[in-house]
Amino acid sequence: MVNRLPSFVIVFILLVLIGQGLLLTSKVEAKSNVHIVYLGERQLDDPKRVTDSHHDLLATVVGSKEIASDLMVYSYRHGFSGFAAKLTESQAQKLSELPGVVRVIPNSLHRLQTTRSWDFLGLSSNYPTSVLQNSKMGDGVIIGVFDTGIWPESKAFSDKGLGPIPSRWKGACKSGDSFNAATHCNRKIIGARWFIDGFLAEYGQPLNTTEDPEFLSPRDANGHGTHTSSTASGSYVRNISYRGLGPGTVRGGAPRARLAVYKVCWNVLGGQCASADILKAFDEAIHDGVDVLSLSIGYSLPLFSDVDERDGIATGSFHAVARGITVVCGAANEGPSAQTVQNTAPWILTVAASTMDRAFPTPITLGNNKTFLGQAIFTGKKNGFTGLTYPEGTGLDPTSAGACQSLLLNSTSVAGKVVLCFASVTGRVAIRLAAATVQEAGGIGLIVAKNPTDALIECSDGFPCIEVDYEIGTRILYYIRSTKSPTVKLSHSRTFVGEPLSAKVAFFSSRGPSSIAPEILKPDITAPGVNILAATSQMDRWMDGGYAIHSGTSMATPHVSGIVALLKAVHPDWSPAAIKSALITTARTKDASGFPLFAEGSPQKLANPFDFGGGIVNPNGAADPGLIYDMGLLDYIHYLCAMGYNNSAVTRLTGQSTACPDEKPSILDVNVPSITISSLRDSVTLTRTVTNVGSPKSIYRAEIEPPIGSTVTVRPHILVFNSRTKKISFNVTISAVHRVNTGYLFGSLTWRNERNAVRIPLSVKTEILQSYADDN
Numbered sequence: 144m145v146n147r148l149p150s151f152v153i154v155f156i157l158l159v160l161i162g163q164g165l166l167l168t169s170k171v172e173a174k175s176n177v178h179i180v181y182l183g184e185r186q187l188d189d190p191k192r193v194t195d196s197h198h199d200l201l202a203t204v205v206g207s208k209e210i211a212s213d214l215m216v217y218s219y220r221h222g223f224s225g226f227a228a229k230l231t232e233s234q235a236q237k238l239s240e241l242p243g244v245v246r247v248i249p250n251s252l253h254r255l256q257t258t259r260s261w262d263f264l265g266l267s268s269n270y271p272t273s274v275l276q277n278s279k280m281g282d283g284v285i286i287g288v289f290d291t292g293i294w295p296e297s298k299a300f301s302d303k304g305l306g307p308i309p310s311r312w313k314g315a316c317k318s319g320d321s322f323n324a325a326t327h328c329n330r331k332i333i334g335a336r337w338f339i340d341g342f343l344a345e346y347g348q349p350l351n352t353t354e355d356p357e358f359l360s361p362r363d364a365n366g367h368g369t370h371t372s373s374t375a376s377g378s379y380v381r382n383i384s385y386r387g388l389g390p391g392t393v394r395g396g397a398p399r400a401r402l403a404v405y406k407v408c409w410n411v412l413g414g415q416c417a418s419a420d421i422l423k424a425f426d427e428a429i430h431d432g433v434d435v436l437s438l439s440i441g442y443s444l445p446l447f448s449d450v451d452e453r454d455g456i457a458t459g460s461f462h463a464v465a466r467g468i469t470v471v472c473g474a475a476n477e478g479p480s481a482q483t484v485q486n487t488a489p490w491i492l493t494v495a496a497s498t499m500d501r502a503f504p505t506p507i508t509l510g511n512n513k514t515f516l517g518q519a520i521f522t523g524k525k526n527g528f529t530g531l532t533y534p535e536g537t538g539l540d541p542t543s544a545g546a547c548q549s550l551l552l553n554s555t556s557v558a559g560k561v562v563l564c565f566a567s568v569t570g571r572v573a574i575r576l577a578a579a580t581v582q583e584a585g586g587i588g589l590i591v592a593k594n595p596t597d598a599l600i601e602c603s604d605g606f607p608c609i610e611v612d613y614e615i616g617t618r619i620l621y622y623i624r625s626t627k628s629p630t631v632k633l634s635h636s637r638t639f640v641g642e643p644l645s646a647k648v649a650f651f652s653s654r655g656p657s658s659i660a661p662e663i664l665k666p667d668i669t670a671p672g673v674n675i676l677a678a679t680s681q682m683d684r685w686m687d688g689g690y691a692i693h694s695g696t697s698m699a700t701p702h703v704s705g706i707v708a709l710l711k712a713v714h715p716d717w718s719p720a721a722i723k724s725a726l727i728t729t730a731r732t733k734d735a736s737g738f739p740l741f742a743e744g745s746p747q748k749l750a751n752p753f754d755f756g757g758g759i760v761n762p763n764g765a766a767d768p769g770l771i772y773d774m775g776l777l778d779y780i781h782y783l784c785a786m787g788y789n790n791s792a793v794t795r796l797t798g799q800s801t802a803c804p805d806e807k808p809s810i811l812d813v814n815v816p817s818i819t820i821s822s823l824r825d826s827v828t829l830t831r832t833v834t835n836v837g838s839p840k841s842i843y844r845a846e847i848e849p850p851i852g853s854t855v856t857v858r859p860h861i862l863v864f865n866s867r868t869k870k871i872s873f874n875v876t877i878s879a880v881h882r883v884n885t886g887y888l889f890g891s892l893t894w895r896n897e898r899n900a901v902r903i904p905l906s907v908k909t910e911i912l913q914s915y916a917d918d919n
Contacts, residue, residue, distance in 0.1 A: 165531040174808035177216060177250040178230045179419055180238055181452045181831035184462075184798025185224035190273075190430075195219035197203035200244075201228055204237045210873055215469035216340045219422055222429030222462040225452075227341055227419040248884040251418035251453045252340050253440050255406070258704060260671040261396065263499040263646070265763050266709075268379075268392075274766040278712035280395025283309055283335070285706050286376050287433035288701070289424055289440060290368030291414060292361045292406035293335065298367060298687055299377035299678035301328035303821045309333075314403055314431030327361075330376060334403030334431060335361035341408055341419025343895030350409060350501020356682060357410045365410040366683030370693055371439050372799075373678035375701035376708065378679075380483040380588055385692045386522040386601075388503055388638050389676045393690065396762075397712075408440065416440055418455035429466055434711050436460070437704035439697035441475045441485040447660055449488050449783065450792045457488045461796060464485065465776060467643055469711070469719040471704045474666040475653040481742035485651040489774070490783055492707070492723050493665050495755055496672025496699035498651040498743075500644040500735070503599060503636040503674070505609050509588065509622050510630035510798050515615045516801060517590065520674075520692060521636045523605025526587055531631040533623045547591055548573040550580045556749025558585030561607075561631050563619055566593040574610075578602040589631050592616020596650035596743050597695040598673045601685060607633050645734040648742035648754040649673050656754035656819065656887070657904070660786060662810045664817035664904065668726050670754040672699030699893040706762045715767055720774035722834070724816040725765040726899045727774070732756030751889045752817065752904035769899025770862075772816040785810035814907040818875060818892065819906040823853065826878035833871060833894065833901070835864040843894040843901070845873075850907040854878045862894060879909045 180200075189195050197218045201211035216227040227250065230238070239247040261267065266275045282305075291302065314334035328335055337360060343350075350357035356364050363369045371426050377395035384390035395855040405424040406717065408416035421440070428436060438456060447454040449461075460470035474495045477483035486493050505519040510528065534552055536544030544551040547566040564582045574591055581589050583630055588607040595612040623629045624687070657665045677700040679691040689698035703726070710722050717725075732755075733739055740759065742750040776797060783793045784803035793801045811820065811829040820827060833842055843862040849855040858875045864871065875892065890905040 144182060154622065166632065167441050174384060175229060176229050177341060177419060178235045178247050179227050179347070179422065179452055180225055180247050181243050181245045181315065181458070181795070182243060183795025186195040188631065190220040193224055194218040194648065195566065200241065200911045201226065201238070203241070203773070204234050208380065214270065216344060217419060217423045218428040221426045222459070222466065223426065225422070226425070229344065236628050237798050245792065246452055248451070248453050250345055252342065253418065253421065253442060253455070253456060255827060260499055260675060261394065264507060264669060264702070264760060266396065267917040274709050274713060274762050277766065278397070279399060279707070281376065281400035281712050282306070282398040284397060284435065284708040284712050285312065285403055285433045286397065286400050286704055287403040287405060287428045287431070287436045288368065288375065288438065289405045289407050289421065289438045291365040291408045292337065292358070292363035292368045293332060293404045294363050294369040294678070294680040295322070295332055295373055297373065297678040298380045299373035299393065299395070299401070300331045301378045303378070303414060303660055304328040309401065310402065311432050313721045314398070314427070317361065318361065322360035322362045331402060332404060336404070336427065338423050339405035340419035341417035341423070342415060342602040343416060346411065350411065355411050359509060361404050361406050363680040364682050365414055366405070366680035366686065366691060367439070367697065368406065368408070368412060370677045370679050370835060371437060371697060371701040372402055372404065374675065374698060374707040375437050376402050377678060379635070383519070383676070383690055385676050386687050386692060388520060388522065388636055389501065389692070393676060393678070395791060396702055398533050399446040400705070400708045403428065403431060406565050409892055418866065421455040423464055429468065431462055433468060433473060435704050436463055436470045436561045437701050438470065438472045438816035439700045440454070441473060444477070444483065444658070445914045446485060446487065446658065448788070449786065450788050450796055455754060456486060457491070458796070460488065460491050460828050461779070463721045467718065469698055469707050469722050471707060473700040474630050475506070476651040476695050478652045478654050479650055479742065482656060482658045483503040484655045487663065487665045489813060490719065492726070493667045493756070494696060494703045495666040495669040496649040496696045497646045497669045497755070497759055498673040499646050499671045500641055500767065501674070502639045502644055504639055505636040506634040507611070507619070508607060508632040508634065509619065510626065511622060512641050515619070517609035517611040519598055519607065519609040519636050520601040521607040521609060523607060523631065525633070528630045528632045529587060531563065531623055531629040532556060532560045532622055532840040533563045547577040550577050552580060552584040554584045557581065560586055561588035561590060561633060562586045563590045563592065563616065563623065565613070565616060574600065575602070576606055578606055578608050582606060590616070590619065592746055597635040598649060600653060601692070604753060609633060644740065645736070646740060647747070647758060648740065648750050649694070650743035651694070652754070656821065660810060661821040662819050662820045663813065663815060664752055666756040666757060668703060668730055668757055668760050669725060670699040670702035670760045672696055672702070702762060706760060706765070710881060718773060718775065721771045724771040724773065725759030725768040726760055726768070727816045729761045729764030729768050730756070731761050732758040747777060750907050757816070757904060767837065767899070768901060769841070769896065770833040770843065770894055770901045771836055772814050772831060773812050773834050778814050781808055782813045783812065784808050785813065789913040816903045816904065817906070820877060821881050821908055823877060823907050824909070825875060828874055828876045830872055830874055835869050837899060839866045840864065841896055843896050846893040846895050848890040850890040850905055852885055852909065853903065853907050854880060854889055855890065855892070857892065879911070883909065883912045884911055885909045
């Protein structure tokens, strides 16, 4: 591979890609001369004049307006100013030196990252006082989804019972391949466009291939976009299941909200999305009048800075949030390792994934009449008692033959039997390869012993792939080794809901702290993202009757997007930061039985804020948070200056002439609903400001759970609000008790009155030795 800066970088759909492992994160290279010329906040109100100015600017470098017009890919003219154009390296260099040009960077590609979940979150249709009912199910709110498009014929997108399209809507539906705007758009799908010019300029090949069918239209050939859209805002569809599992009524979080579809990801190599296309979609969505944007898209590590347009999402979302649009993004699927969270800008609402109180237990009965419960999505052919085998190896590594990722099978000994293997890697690829190997050898089933996780996958053609933990796997192995003719019976999976099941942070869900700014807690919030049943494309190979079960932070993200739509309907004047604060400060850190939440990993452990942010989202609590930690443009400028970005970059991004103070402001004073100290030496004092959105006359008292090894004091420790006092600032001083280096330890600060408990997480790491290094 050539050692140069790639001309594009992958952005991925945050889905646990079926058959491809959790995610491929390698950077892909392509020869391209598409560049994004970013000019910052637009200086003109007339979009036509903005576009004309772009052509004029480009013409100064390429020689004429005619040539400029031929080279122009997109003009960004609504939410911000800039353009994408085909340029040589010398032309790009000349443009970058012109006055008013913030940055010229290469185009980038991003890769694509139910019946129970809404009841689990307290949004059952049977609860008359829930935010679902109080918001009229999100009626009138517009959710924009950036993804792979939509399958419009799905009943999940029926407009039955919906009123007229909101009069403020300025968007459009565009016809294309197998998509007729006149018939496929309705009062539910009120906008549908596609953006592909940036991708095609990089890819350089036709999309409609046998391997990767696609439509040059909003129609979804992948299924990912249909799944996320229906999760966020799908209409009620009764009597839905996946091959008989998880039966019930499928709907989205805000079933009466309207959908605006922006197809920016294409069904190539698992899903590819170009930065130029994403920025254009942001530009149009801001103009169209969406209220919420849902993006199950992210980058590979290492992350770009907040002001680097190669990210696309951070830049575009800043302009959206500045106009009151909440932007919800997935945390990514690189867990359980620390510092893998993505979409970390403080103006983005970043979502982690959890399981919920539903499981699909699958009985495994051995010939000695002992029965174990595995997990699977198995509803295929049952065979009664059949042979059971484990591929014993020889030589110096006798267990290698039974490793799932490298099975060595003898067809004679495997035919007609169930095979046991042990997986030393967590990726789904290993299980799929093992299943294919067993099938090819004539086997009729697979038992996989692995590190336990709840994200399941159905093997092809109803082939049983049942997962157990290493302990159960070892007990089955001992039975095989102690019996001359071991047998087993695999029974169908069942659906189990409620206690004693408890939600956990999903194994794959990316974890904090942020690798860009650890003082800004990420992820922000957690929502169900494991084994989610929702509508999908008819071209999804795993669909059953138009519905599929998928897992990933891609699935968690639209859960939060739907909840944001409900909150926006109830509180239309709340800012994106206010909505984020309400979600974080009311989130659940314990399960329904009062036990702390756990996080899947090796080993499973008690979950902390770097796993789940504020906790598992609590929609009804968020509708009445009491206090909020609000933020506006000045707060984001404070953050950008604290990060050390230069005045020019900050000015162009924000559209305001900005001179950061000579003494860099403290990032600890950014008014986020959390406190994270990545390097506590002696003591530090920081400031937060809360706004009363509850009863005008309220008194709150501070309750502190200090992290082990530190003391926490709050001044004042009582907040008194009335009709004149709606905002109060307070100081928090955190001091190290012992002069030793530690890892992160966790606590909380809660403002409580008789009605509300407004909780923010505290995360503190002491680094005494670092201070000595700095002094020397």
